[in-house]
Amino acid sequence: DQQVKQNSPSLSVQEGRISILNCDYTNSMFDYFLWYKKYPAEGPTFLISISSIKDKNEDGRFTVFLNKSAKHLSLHIVPSQPGDSAVYFCAAYNFNKFYFGSGTKLNVKP
Amino acid sequence: NAGVTQTPKFQVLKTGQSMTLQCAQDMNHEYMSWYRQDPGMGLRLIHYSVGAGITDQGEVPNGYNVSRSTTEDFPLRLLSAAPSQTSVYFCASSASSGYNEQFFGPGTRLTVL
Numbered sequence: 001d002q003q004v005k006q007n008s009p010s011l012s013v014q015e016g017r018i019s020i021l022n023c024d025y026t027n028s029m030f031d032y033f034l035w036y037k038k039y040p041a042e043g044p045t046f047l048i049s050i051s052s053i054k055d056k057n058e059d060g061r062f063t064v065f066l067n068k069s070a071k072h073l074s075l076h077i078v079p080s081q082p083g084d085s086a087v088y089f090c091a092a093y094n095f096n097k098f099y100f101g102s103g104t105k106l107n108v109k110p
Numbered sequence: 111n112a113g114v115t116q117t118p119k120f121q122v123l124k125t126g127q128s129m130t131l132q133c134a135q136d137m138n139h140e141y142m143s144w145y146r147q148d149p150g151m152g153l154r155l156i157h158y159s160v161g162a163g164i165t166d167q168g169e170v171p172n173g174y175n176v177s178r179s180t181t182e183d184f185p186l187r188l189l190s191a192a193p194s195q196t197s198v199y200f201c202a203s204s205a206s207s208g209y210n211e212q213f214f215g216p217g218t219r220l221t222v223l
Binding site: 002004006009032034036041042043044045046049051089091093096097098099100101102103 | 114141143145150151152153154155158160166168169200202208209211212213214215216217
């Protein structure tokens with residue numbers, strides 16, 4: 001059973017608006033979370049991370065929120081740009097192992 | 111600085127054949143790992159290594175072997191390929207285990223007939 005889930009396979013957003021990508025996890029032992037972005041025929045690239053001792057981390061247009069009580073993670077992209085169109089994976093870490101969600105394909109329309 | 115390199119980019123095997131997927135990194139990273147990506151499943155950890163001479167199993171290790179004789183290289187061996195191993199394989203590395211971003215290679219697309 002997947003320990004990290006991304007329940008929305010796809011998301012379409014207008015350029016300039018906010019994109020919100022969601023991720024849920026089941027293992028309360030996870031203590032570090034990451035988001036990766038992936039273009040076709042390339043490996044994933046790191047976007048942003050958050051430790052379980054925090055509830056928010058920002059980096060430019062990207063903000064990750066962590067709600068530990070709900071075991072929920074979200075990535076906000078503001079404003080969204082057409083170049084943000086890609087597949088986004090969330091990942092969670094515990095004791096030398098990373099667990100990935102199934103990904104959300106974001107399409108930002110010009 | 112090439113980062114993480116993987117060879118080959120594409121490979122077609124027949125059932126029962128064996129092969130080795132190569133992975134190398136030039137960042138002196140201690141932690142290296144192998145994932146497979148299947149449609150609707152995300153990336154699943156096959157094996158990982160926290161340093162030269164140390165390897166351990168991930169979520170889906172069956173049918174795969176690894177070794178880590180040097181810091182730079184982390185090859186993945188398919189012992190007897192099966193159609194269920196058709197997938198895209200990614201190698202990744204990070205400065206140390208855990209609380210660091212991983213750098214991924216470009217992937218190897220493997221088809222087993």
